[in-house]
Amino acid sequence: MYNTPESASSKQPSLTLREAFAQTEYILPGHSDRNINVLQQAFADIDGDLSSDQYGRGQVIEDFQKQMADVLGKESAVFFPTGTMAQQIALRIWCDRHNSAKVAYHPLCHLEIHEEDGLKELHHIQSILLADQDRLITLADVKQMDQDIACLLLELPQREIGGQLPPYSELQAISEYCRKQGISIHLDGARLFEILPYYQKTAAEVCALFDSVYISFYKGIGGIAGAILAGPSDFTAESKVWKRRHGGDLISLYPYILSSKYYYEQRVGNMEQYYKEAVQLAQWMNKCTAIHTLPEVPVSNMFHIHFELPKEQIEPILIEMCQATGVGIVQYLTDKKEGAHCSTELVIGARYEHVPQDRIQKALAWLDQRLKEVTANQ
Template identity: 65%
Template sequence: MNMTLTEAFNNTAYPVGGHGKRNIQVLREALQDVDNNLDSDMYGKGNVIEDFQSEMAEYLGKESAVFFPSGTMAQQIALRIWCDEKGYKQVAYHPLCHLEIHEEDGLKEMHHIEPVLLADQNRLITLEDVQSLQVDISCLLLELPQREIGGQLPDFEELEAISAYCHNKGIKLHLDGARLFEITPYYKKTAAEICALFDSVYVSFYKGIGGIAGAILAGDTEFTTKSKVWKRRHGGDLISLYPYVISSDYYFKQRIDKMVQYYEEAKELAGLYNKCTHTSTLPKEPVSNMFHVHFDMPKEQLEPILLSIYEATSIGLIPTLRDNGETGCYCEVSIGDRYAGVPKEKLKTAFQMLAEKLAN
């Protein structure tokens, strides 16, 4: 039976990208040195969760932080709080925002909040877009980096200008920082320096950090106190969240200092792709550990080429491809721990084969 591209990728000795398989070992490793007598959290209380929340509040430069089982829950709650405070239920965000395309209209159906879509879907939100708003909004959400367009980022000066404008107009500014940790090397800023521009911040612990699941929502104490009420209303106050908290804490400490490494490796890998014909990365030079690779070739034509390279070199370049119109396809690449273990000569051979096959 012919293997799918994903199966072939997973069967290679050196799959490029990510930290590794998301199997039970992820939890085993996180728990291996934990004291067996450590008490679990109970409905959001207890040292195991409260200590982590305090650490993250300090790291993000905010007064307070709350651990949530998911970013979807955390962000909907953040926007609900700001809408209730302002008294009208309109928020603005990018057309390819996670809340718009991946959450089954949860913001609209559960909170009756109406989004205002800013900017063309193929570019970032600019200060001019915000200044041109024709309706009153309670909150502006910015995603850094903007995942669906290759992880692009605005200049930091543009962010500062947007933040100042929102502050002057009384518009709350919320950060979808699912990949916040991964952009600090590009901006040459601490997470706290970036978060200082925002009234509320969400960060993920299963993406670049590689934990099991979980998110932090941070802001001032009044904001996070309200978020705890909404967390209970959403059913997010599980009796215990410690498996998620402990894994988040463990992998945060393991990987937070590797973000510069991942960033430099992403630039190296993008350079190899950009040497191939019919291939380009977005952005051309990555601004975080992730980027998109676009091929001027249909998926059906490219997949056999990749499968032959995987078999010949045991290097897995791409796990999945998505159609990008009738004549092209693309994929997302995220660099993690695995890239450092890929033999450079084998990687070079794999890209030589790719370049030759794409040129024919």
């Protein structure tokens, strides 16, 4: 039996939002808890006599690199322990080849806001920021950038603004322009497989627009860690040298490789399902009082939820919702517009299909009623 909004609101929350979320019966986002079981599942059927890789060599790593190069339609691929390492190296190689220490990307690119300026401090590369931070890079932005740029990086989808995507025709136009201008173009495809249902393209078709591409195995795929950097054979050969320089040539990477392969094969075929479920959930959420999603209609399995009330008002309500309905939708909030609004990110994965839809709808009805009460008293 659910508590009513009135009875739930009379209780003072004793848990943080993250704790309340974790204790719910049904959690909507993600694949599973990130615990040791993720590794145990991946290794359950592995032959214990299988030889490990050593310093980037061996059947385990070479077979997987070949598999991913084929999937991405590139000549060659290299497995990296982190995407941060892979992308800094990719941009360094393109800068060296163009004899220019300038790259262009979105103001909210991962390299700009999450890596402690590693690109600048380690490689002395200057970033040119294109477009306003709340919109996508367009062909017009690219045409107006400094012509001394070595490489343009595009992130698909653009995570920090809700996972938005440009029209495919815009991507094609940007790619064609860069190639005519002699500018290398790199894909931050950490979530590449998640966008394929929307574009109705294969990974190779999307990657054909780019000179190099990075993909992640712990984000949408849900592995432990690890990344692939793919491109021409001479490019990946050079990336291996830089990988060694960065300390990325661990004696063995097989726990990451085997788990990446396992979860890739488990989940890559489910991306269309996750995408459709995200569209459905966003539609329901947009009917709630003081809530809107970005994008309004998701273009992948991720979107942002924006609450039109301050974090200090929304957080206790969400804690109440977890306790009253047993459904966990949101585990953290970020202040927006000087604290007047707040938001969060939601990514649909393997968990969602196991949550009864009537439980989701009842939880959202509870939330809508509670928000109506709050906004009526504003």
